[in-house]
Amino acid sequence: MTEQSGFEAEVAARVRVEVRDHIAHVTLTRGDKMNAVDPAMAEAIVAAGESLRGRDDIRAVVLAAEGRAFCAGLDVASFGKFAKEDPVARVMPRTHGEANLMQQVCMVWRDLEVPVIAALQGVAFGAGLQLAMGADIRVADPGTKLAIMEAKWGLVPDMGGMVVWPGLIRSDVLRLMTYTAEPIDAAQALSWGLVTLISDDPLAEAQRIAGVIAGKSPSATRGAKRLIALAESGASSAEVLLAESREQAALIGGAHQMEVIAANMAGRAPQFD
Incomplete structure (x- = not known):
């Protein structure tokens, strides 16, 4: 076995992707290592997200993890290797559009055409929290701990979090968490906007939400995600208003919208297959 094929086998063993009933279930499977990111x-993670791009059969994604933690952050064992490499050569090249590989761990989910719901348990630290930030919606177990952990290692967050956090949490909260690296519990995260919901069974709740979304018009849901992304990007009011009209014009009278109307009139669930 060559070194490259061995690395490919490691990649394949890290994440599982299953598609059922128009929902992609993406599961981190390195539970014995608390799903730490090496x-x-x-x-x-990036390959899993990119494998779902452009698939018309997928209407939502559930992002979850095996074991007692969603993701404990960067694999500490990787730090030794990183220290021996040229940091500029490692982090500066834009290997995935606007992002490098580690930033794409978060951004691939933000850029996916359909909603992503993350189920969190145990800890979401550092890289794990930034991965979770890639989701549209985050459901956490009450015992979950979350932290912007990079200051513990003398670093700054550099995996996409700084793209997402300013739109979710207050500046003082972001500064406090970034400067101190202190973990917060799920209740505090909910109060501060890092978590959407708290559930005793976050995976089941994430799957329930994904099922609700999958029952809505696929074209309307994708249009809504595009609109929200544009509105959050700092686009002008004129640009957002025009985009609203453009998306709506593309939906009105279309096959999906007509099926929704017919289903509502008949008191049945819509069928988009």
Whole structure:
């Protein structure tokens, strides 16, 4: 077995992707290591997200993890390797559009055409929290701990969190969490806007939400995600208003919208297959 094929095997073993009933279930499978992110895990997470791009059969994604933690952050064992490499050569090249590999761990989910719901348990620290930030919606177990952990290692967050956090939490909260690296509990995260919901069974709740979304018009849901992304990007009011009209014009009278109307009139669930 060559070194490259061995690395590919590691990547394949890190993340599982299953599609059922128009929902993609993406599961981190390195539970024995608390799903810590090493190079193979980063490649696997990005590959999983990119494998779902452009698939018309998918209407929502559930992002979850095996074991007692969603993701404990960067694999500490990787730090030794990183220290021996040229940091500029490692982090500066834009290997995935506007992002490098580690940033794409978060951004691939933000850029996916359909909603992503993350189910969190145990801890979501550092890289794990930034991965969770890639989701549209985050459901956490009451015992979950979350932290912007990079200051503990003398670093700054550099995996996409700084793209997402300013739109979710107050500046003082972001500064407090970034400067101190202190973990917060799920209740505090909910209060501050990092978590959407708290549930005793976050995976089941994430799957329930995904099922509700999957029952809505696929074209309307995708249009809504595009609109929200544009509105959050700092676009002008004129640009957002025009985009609203453009998306609506494309939906009115279309096959999906007509099926929704017919289903509502008949008191049945719509069928988009």
